[in-house]
Amino acid sequence: MSAILVYVETKDDQPKKASLEALGAASRLGGDVVALLYGRHARAAAAKLTGSGAAKALAVEDAQRTHFSPEAVVAALAAAAATLAPRAIFFAATSQGRDLAPRLAEKLGCAQASDCTELRSSGDGKVEARRPVLAGKAYTWIRAKNSTLVATLRPNVFAEAKSGGAPAVESMPAPAADLKSIVKEIVASASGKLDVSEAPVVVSGGRGLKEASNWKVLEDLAAAFGGRAALGASRAVVDAGWRPHAEQVGQTGKTVAPQLYFAVGISGAIQHLAGMRTAKTIVAINKDPEAPIFKVADYGIVGDALEVVPALTAAIKKAIG
């Protein structure tokens, strides 16, 4: 069975969690898993892939290049794919993965499956992917007609491998590439906190919170999870200017799939559900027992958010304290 190639994103010298999940998903499908890392700290990050499921890591260390360029990474992945002839190439469905995967697929003449939530291997060794369409109202299973399947995997859906040895790390020279788009600058958001699309716990608020200053109660609830939680928001409150667009969950915002999702004072409109219905556990707090969010929530409390949430925060602190 041919290998699966996984692009591992790094932040400084750390592999990103969503990429470790992609390695985990690849290793469970069987056959060799080869990671490719690109950047100034590629080798150092590759050395941290012990137990990730990768048998081999290709580290493309490009000292000259200070700025990230999608064309450079795609050229390296295409070169690796040319020698490996992998049956699949995985990316995390992050802002980088969404950019790179279709470019690589087009370059290689391959099918690409976006934001996959389940994978399987068919009898003939082809990788098949399940992905939501129509904002999660339906799913399709797809595979490549003849060659490799390129896929981006939704963060927080696939488990990391967390076993096995260290990969053999090989340095790979950066292939020549015609760089057309160059990232000049990354302006970190003021908070510097975990992004809502990456957090294992998401605390989202909607119009039911009544005003922006009431977000304090949600911040406290998030803080109870000690750095594992991020804040989310419905579009109604983003449009009202209470919260930044970066926090919006839903069809015109971010898609999240955390372990635990709190929907506080959110009615549960179809476009909001599109962004969070694949969360593992959903908790809804809403004063209206008929609110549609209760139909998708695993657990609901009917009540006033401003009373229930502080009590919940205290109880969670005690429980995980």
Add this chain to the structure above:
Amino acid sequence: MKIAVCMKRVPATDTKVKPGAGRPWIDSTGVEYVLNPYDEFAIEEALRLKEARGGAGEVVVVCVGSADAQKELRTALAMGADRAILLEDAQAELRDAQEIAGALAAAVQELGSELVLLGKTGVDRDQSQTGQRVATRLGWGCAIECAKIAIDGSAIRAEREIEGGREVLELSLPAVLSCEKGLNEPRYAGLKGIMAAKKKPLETKAPQYAAAQVEVLSFEMPPERSGGRIVGSGVDAVAELVRLLQQEAKVL
């Protein structure tokens, strides 16, 4: 500057869908179709770029779609686009990303435009692939999910939101840019625009597809989430909720 805007016709997001008979996609009977919401940002941005250049140049909207897509193309013309090209195919809804990108890239080349604007995603298949694929095919630069676009001569500066921050990209024409919500506030087509649109040229051609790559195995509706358990009311329910999160869901 001749700007090509790629736009598609998609089911409205609040419409109910069910699987179609004998095809791995929705049954389109009774489904309301609209202009893809993200494509409205692309059309608006193209109109503003033209206006900022004193109205010089041309905004051409291009769609691979069935004959029904004329309605959405007329909407774009009513907003202010100069002309429309429909790459007509009754089966357009079933084409994969590589096929569509091939047809759009060929149309852009034929048009001789140097800037392509499109939506960041089509809210039907939620793929977010077309822009990147068209750019790769044409060998042009590409920036996706743009929340801000500035073009000075042939230099482009684009910004997009990424996890935990904002990314600033530089590229130059010719280029493909995909548009995110927040880029602008799309205008409404007024009565005057709607009247004017009736007289604007809408040309129909056959799409020149690239080879299909995707094999669709199935199209399914997800099982309803089994949830819906109300633990209780008010503060009194908190203790039980925390117990369930710990012992049943095992997420604490």
